[in-house]
Amino acid sequence: MTNTEPNTEPNTAKPSFDKHDPLAVDALLSEEELAVRDTVRRFCADNVAPHIADWFDRAELPGARDLAKQMGGLGLLGMHLDGYGCAGTSAVAYGLACLELEACDSGIRSLVSVQGSLAMFAIHRYGSEEQKREWLPRMAAGDAIGCFGLTEPDHGSDPGSMRTTARRDGADWILDGRKMWITNGSIADVAVVWARTDDGVRGFVVPTGSPGFSAPLMHRKMSLRASVTSELVLDGVRLPASAMLPGAAGLGxxxxxxxxxxxxxxxxxxxxxxxxxxxxxxxxxxxxxxxxxxxxxxxxxxxxxxxxxxxxxxxxxxxxxxxxxxxxxxxxxxxxxxxxxxxxxxxxxxxxxxxxxxxxxxxxxxxxxxxxxxxxxxxxxxxxxxxxxxxxxxxxxxxxxxxx
CATH class of the missing domain: 1.20.140.10 (Butyryl-CoA Dehydrogenase, subunit A, domain 3)
Incomplete structure (x- = not known):
């Protein structure tokens, strides 16, 4: 029996199969998204890839602050946030940047993620206008490094049971406690620290030069070795009332x-x-x-x-x-x-x-x-x-x- 159905296949030449993009996902990306991806890929190839195995071997991230400034110059820090010196890119563009950073090394992506998606995002979403103006432009430029203190030695998956406390002392807050596994901690200029108060969990913007604050480096890691991982120790850290993130109330x-x-x-x-x-x-x-x-x-x-x-x-x-x-x-x-x-x-x-x-x-x-x-x-x-x-x-x- 002869097949008389018309051939509906377009009479056009198909592109050759690309083993690096087998599903032709690039065709789903905008020119701007491709440009962001390619820029980050070149940056990593030129500035990180030649050194990353040695850094991992030595369990060091030398020049982390200089690396952050270079990334800030490219607009990678807090890139998906708007205003205050942030690039305001799409979520997809930010995702592509994360992909290229981690294709180089997870520790490099972690530096950017903690800076932008944890520390900067917390200030951007929940901070006062004063806090935003003080920290976000410098963090976006890589002139200030941030970290995020939530996980504790005995409380990881259950942060609601945290032991770090913040208590009132006149108009000030006094913070006591410890946080663990904190990326960027030992090189940070500011830490967003979460603590239990009489009114529930609240967030605080803590300059790392505050008396009673220390961030000893954690050693003997077999993973994320090219990343700064620290403990945060808060021993009677006194902060003004303005240090609290006003928009952040509760564990949410x-x-x-x-x-x-x-x-x-x-x-x-x-x-x-x-x-x-x-x-x-x-x-x-x-x-x-x-x-x-x-x-x-x-x-x-x-x-x-x-x-x-x-x-x-x-x-x-x-x-x-x-x-x-x-x-x-x-x-x-x-x-x-x-x-x-x-x-x-x-x-x-x-x-x-x-x-x-x-x-x-x-x-x-x-x-x-x-x-x-x-x-x-x-x-x-x-x-x-x-x-x-x-x-x-x-x-x-x-x-x-x-x-x-």
């Missing part, structure tokens, strides 16, 4: 800041996974065993295909959430969806890429083990796998299960 305020940071992680984790995938693809094409490149073996091709599927599905998810955020419709449960999926899949991609590289996969001559170790931290900060799973579980069932 710091959690909203975490949601901003989680959004950046949705994109950034894709960058780490993409870097590992590209390293595996390049290596497989040049590593010869049994007289042929290992890319020609079926098991290796299966790994490369599976890694490609997961990374580019994660990219589509990040882009979808970014478009929703720009439209003002993105919910926190959807951010949990993205963070849970994308970090988990990126980590699995890194582990698979490590097997493609064999013994070389554990060498810092390649980026794979560095990304893999970093993502072990990204998997649990800004909400563990368990917490984001339960957020989705509650959204699906209507039943909160956080307390067993």
């Amino acid at each position: 305020a710091p959690l909203s800041c975490l949601n901003e940071a989680r959004y950046g992680i949705v994109w950034g984790s894709v960058g780490a996974g993409r870097s590992a995938l590209e390293a595996a693809l390049d290596y497989a094409g040049t590593r010869v065993q049994f007289g042929r490149p290992i890319a020609g073996f079926q098991l290796t091709q299966a790994k490369l295909a599976d890694m490609t599927l997961e990374i580019h599905k994660a990219l589509l998810l990040a882009l979808h959430l970014g478009r929703m955020k720009d439209a003002g419709t993105l919910r926190h449960e959807q951010v949990s969806f993205g963070k849970l999926n994308n970090v988990r899949e990126a980590l699995d991609v890194c582990r698979t890429a490590r097997t493609v590289l064999g013994a070389n996969g554990i060498s810092l001559e390649y980026p794979v083990i560095r990304h893999m170790n970093n993502l072990e931290s990204v998997l649990t900060y800004e909400g563990t796998v368990e917490m984001h799973t339960l957020v989705l579980g509650q959204a699906m069932t209507g039943i909160p299960a956080f307390r067993g």
Whole structure:
């Protein structure tokens, strides 16, 4: 029987398959978004990539303040915020920047995320006009570094049980407590610190030069080694009444800041996974065993295909959430969806890429083990796998299960 149906396929030449963009996602991005992405990619290639393995090996981020100033000059710090010297870009543009930063290293993206999505966002959303004018322009330029103090030694997933306190003493506040795992802490000029008061959880803008404030560096990390991670110690830190964030009352305020940071992680984790995938693809094409490149073996091709599927599905998810955020419709449960999926899949991609590289996969001559170790931290900060799973579980069932 002859098929008489007309051929509805457009008679146009299809573009060639791009192994670096197999789903042609670039076609979904605006010229401005592509320009932001390419600018950040070049910055990382020129200023970070040549040094990052050595920094990771030495567990240092030398010249962190100079690096922040360079990023400020590019408009990367608080780039998705409006006014006060901030670039005011779209959420998608910010996400693409996070992707490229983390394709270089998670610690570099963390510096930018904590500065913009935690410390600056808290001041921008909840601060007084005086606080905004004092800190945001300098932070946007990289002239002042910020950190965000919520997690404590005994309270991570349950910040509502924090022990850090702020008590009234006349017109002043007195802060006492400790915070842990604080990115940028030892180089920060200002810390946004959350404390328990008689009126509930409140946020405070704390200049790090305040008497009683210290931020000892944390050592012996096997992850995020090219990142400044600190403890914050507040021992009778006296602050004026104007130090309190007037718009932040209750635990919802710091959690909203975490949601901003989680959004950046949705994109950034894709960058780490993409870097590992590209390293595996390049290596497989040049590593010869049994007289042929290992890319020609079926098991290796299966790994490369599976890694490609997961990374580019994660990219589509990040882009979808970014478009929703720009439209003002993105919910926190959807951010949990993205963070849970994308970090988990990126980590699995890194582990698979490590097997493609064999013994070389554990060498810092390649980026794979560095990304893999970093993502072990990204998997649990800004909400563990368990917490984001339960957020989705509650959204699906209507039943909160956080307390067993």
